[in-house]
Amino acid sequence: HGSLPVQSGLRGMQNLKADPERLFTKLENIGKGSFGEVFKGIDSQIQKVVAINIINLEEAEDEIEDIQQEITVLSQCGRCMKDTKVWIIMEYPDGGSTLDLLEPGPLDETQITTILREILKGLDYLHSEKKIHRDVKVANVLLSEHCEVKLADFGMTKRKTFMGTPFWIAPEVIKQSACDSKADICSLGEPPHSKLHPMKVLFLIPKNNPPTLEENYSKPLKEYVEACLNEEPSFRPTAKELLKHKFILRKAKKTSYLTELIDRYKRWKARQSHEDSSSEDSNSEADEKDPKNLENGALQPSDVDRNKMKDIPKRAFSQCLSTIIFPLFAELKKNQACGGNLGSTEELRGAIYPVEEVCPGISDTMVARLVQRLHRYSPSGGETSSH
Incomplete structure (x- = not known):
C-alpha cells in the first residue's frame, strides 16, 4: 500500500x-x-x-x-x-517528517489536504485490518524523496494499554474507556497544545470542548477538523468517509505537488547548516586572535580546507564506509570492551556519516590520500619523515 x-x-x-x-x-x-x-x-x-x-x-x-x-x-x-x-x-523516508517540513513555515491548504488524503488511505487500510494506530501525529508522518507519504510507528497498533502522545490523544483514550479506530480520527484533527505541559494536556482534553481552527482557514477545512474532533466517537466519520469529504475532494492534488514542500525544507536546512558553519568559523577566528590560545598552544592546524571540500563533485556514498571504515570501528569497539573509552570511538564513528551526507564520496577520497601518504612516508616508499 x-x-x-x-x-x-x-x-x-x-x-x-x-x-x-x-x-x-x-x-x-x-x-x-x-x-x-x-x-x-x-x-x-x-x-x-x-x-x-x-x-x-x-x-x-x-x-x-x-x-x-x-x-x-x-x-x-x-x-x-x-x-x-x-x-x-x-x-x-529521506524527504523528512511533516514535523520537519513545518520548520521553515506553515503548509498551505493544498499541501495539508494532499498529505491528509495519503494518511487517510493508510488509516483506512489499517482499520480494515481491525488495527488501531494510536499515535497519529506529525512526527509519524514521513515523506520519501519521491513525495510518497508514509504513516510510521506501528508499535502501538491494537494494544489495550494506555498509549499515545499527549498532544494528540483522543478524550476516550485518556479516560481509558473503550476506544476503537475513531481514536485515530480524533488524533488526525487534533492540533497540538504546544504551549502546555504534556501532563496538563491529559487533564484538559477530556474536560474542554474540542478546539476549533481560529485562523484564516477555509470553511471546508474547519468543517473537516470539527468532524474529526466530535466528542462522541460514534459520530466521527471513518477514514473511508473522510476520503470523500469535500475538503479532500476539492483541494487534494497528486503527491508530486509536495515536491516544493520537500525542496523548501532542504533549502531551509542548508541555510541552517551554513549559518551554524559561519558561526563556528567566527568563533574559530576569534580564538585565533586570542593571545591566550596562541600562548597555550590551544590552536591546531586545520586538516581540511573548507573551500576544497565544497568543490568536491557530488557522487555516490563512499564504498569504504562499509568495506573499511565501519568494520574498523567495530574491531576497535571489541578491543576497547575490556577497558577503554567506548564513547570516544562511537563519537568519532558518528561524526563521519554526517560529513559523507553533505559531501558524498569524501571518505573514499580521504582513505585514498591517506594510503598514498602512508606509502610515501613508509620505509619502502622511498621517503622518510623529517621528524
Whole structure:
C-alpha cells in the first residue's frame, strides 16, 4: 500500500539466519520505537540508506505477543535475527517528517489536504485490518524523496494499554474507556497544545470542548477538523468517509505537488547548516586572535580546507564506509570492551556519516590520500619523515 512504510525485495533479508551486521551498516540512532531502537543504516550491497528497527526479545520478554503483532503489521519489511535481536529493515523516508517540513513555515491548504488524503488511505487500510494506530501525529508522518507519504510507528497498533502522545490523544483514550479506530480520527484533527505541559494536556482534553481552527482557514477545512474532533466517537466519520469529504475532494492534488514542500525544507536546512558553519568559523577566528590560545598552544592546524571540500563533485556514498571504515570501528569497539573509552570511538564513528551526507564520496577520497601518504612516508616508499 502506498501509505505504509514497507520495504520489500531486500536481498538476503527474508532468511532469518542471515547476519544483518554483514548485510547492513548501522549508523546513528534516529528514534525509539515502542519495542526497540531505530537506526539509520546503509545496505552494504547496494549502498542504499535504510531504517533499521532493532528489537531485543530478551529485554521485552513480557511483550512478545505485542512484538509479534508489530512484526505482522510490518510483514512486507525485510527482517532477520542476530542473537536475541530482531532486525526489521524499512525504507528510509529521506524527504523528512511533516514535523520537519513545518520548520521553515506553515503548509498551505493544498499541501495539508494532499498529505491528509495519503494518511487517510493508510488509516483506512489499517482499520480494515481491525488495527488501531494510536499515535497519529506529525512526527509519524514521513515523506520519501519521491513525495510518497508514509504513516510510521506501528508499535502501538491494537494494544489495550494506555498509549499515545499527549498532544494528540483522543478524550476516550485518556479516560481509558473503550476506544476503537475513531481514536485515530480524533488524533488526525487534533492540533497540538504546544504551549502546555504534556501532563496538563491529559487533564484538559477530556474536560474542554474540542478546539476549533481560529485562523484564516477555509470553511471546508474547519468543517473537516470539527468532524474529526466530535466528542462522541460514534459520530466521527471513518477514514473511508473522510476520503470523500469535500475538503479532500476539492483541494487534494497528486503527491508530486509536495515536491516544493520537500525542496523548501532542504533549502531551509542548508541555510541552517551554513549559518551554524559561519558561526563556528567566527568563533574559530576569534580564538585565533586570542593571545591566550596562541600562548597555550590551544590552536591546531586545520586538516581540511573548507573551500576544497565544497568543490568536491557530488557522487555516490563512499564504498569504504562499509568495506573499511565501519568494520574498523567495530574491531576497535571489541578491543576497547575490556577497558577503554567506548564513547570516544562511537563519537568519532558518528561524526563521519554526517560529513559523507553533505559531501558524498569524501571518505573514499580521504582513505585514498591517506594510503598514498602512508606509502610515501613508509620505509619502502622511498621517503622518510623529517621528524
